[in-house]
Amino acid sequence: MILVERSAHVMAPxxxxxxxxxxxxxxxxxxxxxxxxxxxxGEGFGRRQLVQAGRGAAHEAxxxxxxxxxxxxxxxxxxxxxxxxxxxxEIYVQLTADEEEGGTIVRLxxxxxxxxxxxxxxxxxxxxxxxxxxxxxxxxxxxxxxxG
Numbered sequence: 001m002i003l004v005e006r007s008a009h010v011m012a013p014x015x016x017x018x019x020x021x022x023x024x025x026x027x028x029x030x031x032x033x034x035x036x037x038x039x040x041x042g043e044g045f046g047r048r049q050l051v052q053a054g055r056g057a058a059h060e061a062x063x064x065x066x067x068x069x070x071x072x073x074x075x076x077x078x079x080x081x082x083x084x085x086x087x088x089x090e091i092y093v094q095l096t097a098d099e100e101e102g103g104t105i106v107r108l109x110x111x112x113x114x115x116x117x118x119x120x121x122x123x124x125x126x127x128x129x130x131x132x133x134x135x136x137x138x139x140x141x142x143x144x145x146x147x148g
Contacts, residue, residue: 002112004130008138011103012145014095018069020144021093021106024049030140031091032133044068051076059089070095073109087115106141108134 010017020026024047027037033054040048045066051059065073073092092109110130 002114002127003109004127004134005107005109006131006134006138007105007107008135008142009098009101009103010106010138010142010145012142014069014097014104017095017104017106017141017145020141021095022066022068022072024051026144027051030137030144032136032140049074064090065092088113104145106138108137110134 020030024037024039027034034051035054035056036052038050040050040060042048042063045063047063047066049061049063051061053059059076061074061076063072063074065071071092071094073090076089076091077087090109090111092107092111094107094109096105096107097103098105
């Protein structure tokens with residue numbers, strides 16, 4: 001298991017940030033590496049969605065954590081030719097109201113279970129990029145939530 005986490009302060013209320021992060025169709029606007037996303041079925045906990053990565057890979061995802069308006073998490077499994085069923089990624093977005101400064105503290109967490117030791121070694125080599133993607137995602141989310 002490989003875990004990467006980043007957090008940021010967003011000058012918007014929890015509800016405004018929640019409105020962005022809980023909507024699948026908003027993922028491409030703020031989550032780095034996502035080209036498209038659509039809901040396949042359901043709402044809230046158990047919702048199924050299709051997430052298309054920038055490199056063309058499609059991932060079917062299921063919402064596995066949902067506590068409105070503070071937590072959403074989903075599990076992605078690779079889909080398509082050559083996809084390994086044991087490889088999976090979980091992404092969590094945790095929101096906490098900042099009582100002192102106002103706004104919201106946003107915590108992004110990515111947990112990956114690579115498909116085998118070679119993939120794990122490659123993923124560890126790319127941890128800086130994953131961290132940079134999370135920082136980019138937080139910057140985009142800050143802009144979206146502040147406007148919205």
